[in-house]
Amino acid sequence: MDRELLGDLSTLLAVTEEGNFTRAGHRLGVSQSAVSHTIRRLEDKIGVRLLNRSARKVTPTDAGEQLLAALRPSFQQLGNRIEEIRTLGERPSGLVRVTSSVPATRDILWPVASQLVRDYPDVRIEISSEGRLSDLAEDRFDCAIRLGEHLSPDMIAVPVGPQLEMAAVASAGYLARRGTPRHPDDLDAHNCILMRHRSDGPVYDWEFEIEGTEVVKKLAGPFILNDPGLVMEAVRAGHGFGYLPLPEVRADLDTGRVRRVLADFCPPFDGYHLCYMGRRNLSSALRLLIDRLRSARS
Numbered sequence: 001m002d003r004e005l006l007g008d009l010s011t012l013l014a015v016t017e018e019g020n021f022t023r024a025g026h027r028l029g030v031s032q033s034a035v036s037h038t039i040r041r042l043e044d045k046i047g048v049r050l051l052n053r054s055a056r057k058v059t060p061t062d063a064g065e066q067l068l069a070a071l072r073p074s075f076q077q078l079g080n081r082i083e084e085i086r087t088l089g090e091r092p093s094g095l096v097r098v099t100s101s102v103p104a105t106r107d108i109l110w111p112v113a114s115q116l117v118r119d120y121p122d123v124r125i126e127i128s129s130e131g132r133l134s135d136l137a138e139d140r141f142d143c144a145i146r147l148g149e150h151l152s153p154d155m156i157a158v159p160v161g162p163q164l165e166m167a168a169v170a171s172a173g174y175l176a177r178r179g180t181p182r183h184p185d186d187l188d189a190h191n192c193i194l195m196r197h198r199s200d201g202p203v204y205d206w207e208f209e210i211e212g213t214e215v216v217k218k219l220a221g222p223f224i225l226n227d228p229g230l231v232m233e234a235v236r237a238g239h240g241f242g243y244l245p246l247p248e249v250r251a252d253l254d255t256g257r258v259r260r261v262l263a264d265f266c267p268p269f270d271g272y273h274l275c276y277m278g279r280r281n282l283s284s285a286l287r288l289l290i291d292r293l294r295s296a297r298s
Helices: 005-019 021-028 032-046 063-086 102-121 172-178 184-189 228-236 244-257 284-297
Strands: 049-052 058-061 095-101 125-128 142-149 156-159 166-171 205-211 213-217 242-245 256-262 272-275
Touching: 005 021, 005 049, 005 058, 005 063, 021 032, 021 058, 021 242, 021 284, 049 156, 049 256, 058 063, 058 172, 063 142, 063 205, 095 102, 095 284, 102 184, 102 228, 102 244, 102 284, 125 284, 166 172, 166 228, 166 244, 184 205, 205 272, 228 242, 228 244, 228 256, 242 244
Parallel strands: 095 125, 095 142
Antiparallel strands: 049 058, 142 272, 156 272, 166 242, 166 256, 205 213
């Protein structure tokens, strides 16, 4: 592959990620007209139109999406290798403070962190597995693992886990007393264990998909909690329904302590992301953790 074509493909990737020629130009450090010229040149080389252009947004054509499907993992892998090579000359060291939920720590963070400190004895990792959403700057965390819906727009977010599903669950005893809902609207007549992720934040509303449309349910119940583990305690005790990511209730489902309902109304969504506040001045240890988590997902 010639170097010009490699650069053109990188520009195509930037345009589709930004959805705009001007923003892609800012990202690449070139003008909007230079980006547009590069895309036209690439389309001429390949012989097909790769992008649909409109006044507001640029989107890939079917041919463009097929090309991007091959490009994304290749460029991701190349970027990961470059970051790993970069760390070789500085011997990663220091403390990385991470805030994460218990399931994300168990399923995603711990396997990577456990191996990383073996490979790099000068790296230390502090993990805080709390139910509440910590403020990275205020609580002095270097990064967090969070669901996509809890990401702040000023954070850089890297996907580190597979897609997830939400699960509405209740104990067998509660279902025997109150009946089994068949539709999300049936929850209006039930007790629901609600969550508030931050003391200064709103109560989390339950989201379902009904005939392709997202529906938000504002529900009520005897408890508002900030810890998924305590939500499950309340569910097991028969106080009502809980609504949590499927991995957080899997153990109770497997043992039969709780039962899932309304699964058909809970489609998959983007799962856990590692997020941090900026690209500059990342410590070698944090950069290494980010790269390892990326590689573990691919």
